[in-house]
Amino acid sequence: MIRSLTRAQLTFDVVLALVLGILLGGPSLLISLSSPELPWIVLVGLGFGVLVALRRLAPMLALLAALAMGAAFVGAELTALTPLWFQILVLLYTVGRWCDGLQRGLGAVVAVLGATLVGLWFVRFGYGVGTSGSVVEILLPFGLGTFGFALLFGLALVSGILVGEIVRSQGLAKETRLERERAEVEQERTGIARDMHDVVAHSLAVVIAQANGARYADSVETKDESLQQIAQTASAALGDVRGLLERLRHAQAADPDASLAALPTLVQRVRAAGLDVEVREHGIPGPLPRDADIAAYRIVQEALTNALRHGDRTHPVLVSIVHGEQVELTVRNALRQAPGESGHGLVGMRERARIAGGHVDVGPSDGAWIVRAVLPRWEAVA
DSSP states (O other): OOOOOOHHHHHHHHHHHHHHHHHHHHHHHHHTTTSTTHHHHHHHHHHHHHHHHTTTTSHHHHHHHHHHHHHHHHHTTOOOOOGGGGGHHHHHHHHHHHSOHHHHHHHHHHHHHHHHHHHHHHHHHHHOTTOOOOHHHHHHHHHHHHHHHHHHHHHHHHHHHHHHHHHHHHHHHHHHHHHHHHHHHHHHHHHHHHHHHHHHHHHHHHHHHHHHHHHTOOSHHHHHHHHHHHHHHHHHHHHHHHHHHHHHHHOOOOOTTOSGGGHHHHHHHHHHTTOOEEEEEESOOOOOOHHHHHHHHHHHHHHHHHHHHHBOTTSOEEEEEEESSEEEEEEEEEBSSOOOSOOHHHHHHHHHHHHTTOEEEEEEETTEEEEEEEEESSOOOO
């Protein structure tokens, strides 16, 4: 299989071929200088130079070509073993580094065949062509040469495989990290969208309620008070929206105003919109994880907004907070009409509670709409 290479990779391989040609070709020429096999050694040097320079284009083809050169050298009864042949280690490493499982297996077979050729060369080097010896005298150099070079060739192949797996695992780790970062960004954007819904829906509900009340007010003072409350609510909503947009732009921390500590201000704003709210707390308040604190505030805010928009305002809304090993929030309001399909607000409440490690139950009961949330006092485990 022909692979695609970058210019930097091809340049590196060409330089590597030149360096190996100089480092291994020089001693090889000196060894074969007075040998009639010198032209063959030169051809081997040039052949290996081309194979090393193009090794990553087709690693398996380059290795097979080197094996074919070795087989031809031994088959032609040429006996010179020069340092140039050690460049096959580079080709074996390349197969291990860049090829898949099937080609790596074929590379192992080539390594064994190459070691066998070296063993045959040792036999001929010791006895010469046509010379006979005992079985032990023949098998001993053959076995030692084959076994020793099989280990050497296998080491080169295994080294390439190890490097390839390390690089692959690092790539997978990097991809996993990027996926996690993208998921965190998406989660942050989803949280911002939920905050935007909660802020805008609540503020508009208060403004609408105040505006409708001002239309039917008799005194100028009542109208002025309603308009002032509308202006304050709109101003607070504008500040919240600006903060959310700033978070979206700079990925900052969650809204610092979203906390159970700000619940009295929220209740006062809802009361000013014409909805009677009664808050009951039991137990000793304590610190909450940030996710749970935000979730508690937003859940109560969404429940009061729904009560303001859809509930029966002739009955008070009861907000109950029980502090213990976990925080239990209950918002109960009378129903004016049968509830419709669940909207984004209820989905957002459930999602906030889930992220904080808790849960939310929502539904009608005895003519009332009840929102009950249970949130832990410890950090949720991801």
